Amino acid sequence: MSQASDLRLRLVKELMASGFELQGGLLVRPAGDAKEVTRALHETQRRQVLEKAxxxxxxxxxxxxxxxxxxxxxxxxxxxxxxxxxxxxxEAALFRFASLHWSVPVSQGYGRRTRFIITDGFNGKLIGIFALGDPVFNLRVRDNMIDWTPSDRQERLYNVFDAFVLGAVEPYRQLIAGKLAALCAVSDEVTSFLEKKYSGKVTHILGKEKDSRPVLITTTSALGRSSVYNRIKFHDRRVFQPVGFTEGFGHFQFSEELFSELVSLIEEDDNFRGNSYGQGPNWKMRTIRTALVKLGLSGDLLRHGIKRxxxxxxxxxxxxxxxxxxxxQFTPFSFPLGEISEYYKSRWAIPRAGRRPEFRDWSREEMRISPMLPPRSVAMRLF
Structure with a gap:
């Protein structure tokens, strides 16, 4: 069996082992509850992330x-x-450790990336985390909402940040602190920090110095419709507006090991344009698509069908x-963290605690990740 044939066979087996079905060269999601199916399809990726950690x-x-x-x-x-x-x-270790609890592994983000932790000043404990980075270049529903021309997007995408990680940890999650994390991401303190951090910086791709003011923050839900971002208001203003769904394309279904082999397959191809960040938009998807075609497979295997x-x-x-x-001209809204705190407590935390006092039974011992590690990793750790 040739190297290409072997790689093609292993690629198909990996996709099917993740829970997908292949029909006519296309991926088909299994039937069932959308959120549970999504978690199941990410389970292989999650196991790999935990094993690596x-x-x-x-x-x-x-x-x-x-x-x-x-x-x-x-x-x-x-x-x-x-x-x-x-x-x-x-702090970096705490951020990583918290993110390992996500049922859908977190993205690494693109380009500019800044991680934040949210702690409770009352007891010094972690409430949640979020990270803001460069948005994807092409996002149809976002671009249609803004009514962007290609040149407008090229020039002003730098003023958009994407919340590619965002969530609360237990027991604060039970007090709806995911909404607090979302409001923290748009707070005056955070946007001011980002503006100062990137002021005077030269962009990696275009080599230009741009206006660093954050003007828009985007995010996508991990599991279809979101219970975190829905109906978040602050001073009677709706903060996060739903504008539609992604088209169900992506590359999470290809493991990092497999992706590395796909890169090796095509890196000698003179017709392939770049295989790293900064060498054009969607470089990872272009890499995979090029390799799939070279293997005689459909580039539509990138369509996983999970719409966020x-x-x-x-x-x-x-x-x-x-x-x-x-x-x-741009006049920022006012989102002071102190007011966000009081609003969160009165709107969500205190009422939820009254309805569901069982959050008090939570033990930090339940945050241990070691019991979740794959058996092989546990065995290896004994030596």
Missing amino acids: ASFVDAWEDRLLPFFADGKEVDPARIQPEVRPVATEE EVYLAPLGVGWRAFLRQETD
Whole structure:
């Protein structure tokens, strides 16, 4: 069997082992509840992420566990969210450890990437995490909502950030702190930090210095329609607006190991244009599509069929006109973290605690990841 034939066979087996069916060269999702099916299809990827993280968990789990709260340590009326960008090795480890609990593994983001942790000033425990980075270049429902021309998008995409990681950890998740995390991502403190961080920077792809003001934050739900972003208001203004769904294309169904082999397959091809960030939009998908065609498979294997809801959070008056280059004037909304904190407690945390007091029974020991590691990784860790 030739190398290409062997790679083609292993690729098909990997896709089917993940839970997909192949019909006429296309991926078909299994029937069932949409959210549960999505979790199941990501399970192989999640196992691989956990296995890769085994040594990290070994080194950090016991050290990080005290940063998570027992339910009895949380007072809903005294929650005091504090947001800070990840700056130390310990904060980076805490961010990573928290993200390993997501049922759908988190994205690594694109280009500019800034990670934030949200802690409770009342008890010093972790509430949640989020990360903001460059948005994808092509996103139909976003671009249609803005009514962008290609040149407008090229010039003003730098003013858009994507929340590619966002969520709360237990027991705060039970107090609907995912919505708090979403509001923290648009807070004055965060947008001011981003503007200062990227002011005067030269863009990687175009080599230009651009206006660094955040004007729009985008995000997509991991599991279809979102219960986190729906109906979030602040001072009677709807913060996150649903604008439609992604088209169901992506590459999570291809493991990193398989992707590396696909890159090796085509890296000598003179007709292939770039296989790394900065060498054109959607470089990873272009890489996979080129390799699939070379293997005699359909490029439509990139269509996994999982459509994620897209949300836009405008950050000020005149955001569309600014992004369309019709004006350079932009008046930011006011989202002070102190007011966000009080609003979150009165709107969500305190009422939820009254209805569901069982959050107080939560133990930080339930945040351990080591019991979730694949058996092979556990065995290897014994030696």
